[in-house]
Amino acid sequence: MSTYNLESFVNECRDVMSLDGDPVDRVELLVPAMYSLLNGDTRFLKPEHFKSDPDHYARNAIHIEEDDSFSLYALVWSPGQWTPIHDHGTWGVVGVYEGVLHEKSYFRTDSAGVIPESGIVLARGGIIVLAPGAVTSFVPNPDHIHLTGNPDQEKRIVSLHLYGSAMAGFNVYDRPAQTRKWIEVSFNES
Ligand SMILES: [Fe+2]
Numbered sequence: 001m002s003t004y005n006l007e008s009f010v011n012e013c014r015d016v017m018s019l020d021g022d023p024v025d026r027v028e029l030l031v032p033a034m035y036s037l038l039n040g041d042t043r044f045l046k047p048e049h050f051k052s053d054p055d056h057y058a059r060n061a062i063h064i065e066e067d068d069s070f071s072l073y074a075l076v077w078s079p080g081q082w083t084p085i086h087d088h089g090t091w092g093v094v095g096v097y098e099g100v101l102h103e104k105s106y107f108r109t110d111s112a113g114v115i116p117e118s119g120i121v122l123a124r125g126g127i128i129v130l131a132p133g134a135v136t137s138f139v140p141n142p143d144h145i146h147l148t149g150n151p152d153q154e155k156r157i158v159s160l161h162l163y164g165s166a167m168a169g170f171n172v173y174d175r176p177a178q179t180r181k182w183i184e185v186s187f188n189e190s
Pocket residue numbers: 086088146148
């Protein structure tokens with residue numbers, strides 16, 4: 001086990017946020033950081049980070065930076081729990097700690113968001129299966145539209161999610177209505 005820990009990760013996030021750069025530059029630097037965190041000293045994960053919720057996947061805060069420039073959560077996915085189709089409006093880095101997380105992609109095929117909130121035509125894309133230790137990421141503009149979840153019948157999934165904001169909500173898509181709407185989301189504070 002390497003000595004890389006939560007403090008190392010948060011310090012690296014602060015360094016990256018202090019640099020000029022667009023979301024792609026930040027993600028490029030923070031994907032290896034997430035990989036190091038998953039494969040390092042994970043004793044920062046306490047029982048409160050593994051809380052689940054029978055109604056929907058649980059979001060347990062690990063670190064929310066004081067100026068809301070980035071935030072890290074542990075998401076706990078009980079069997080059969082999925083997000084709706086969504087985008088985050090910001091960049092993000094996701095690492096799998098336990099279980100196998102599934103991600104399904106969507107692509108906008110209408111005239112590229114001239115009226116972004118309506119007339120949204122989505123085509124289904126590929127499916128990615130992320131085993132423990134895997135890291136994935138996304139950047140906005142164009143929006144990264146996806147849903148993630150747990151198709152397993154028995155096992156939970158725990159994944160670490162770093163966002164380039166306080167992540168107070170996300171855009172949720174209604175595919176038949178061809179619209180999307182910003183939804184506030186709640187989380188458990190640590
Ligand atoms: Fe997402």
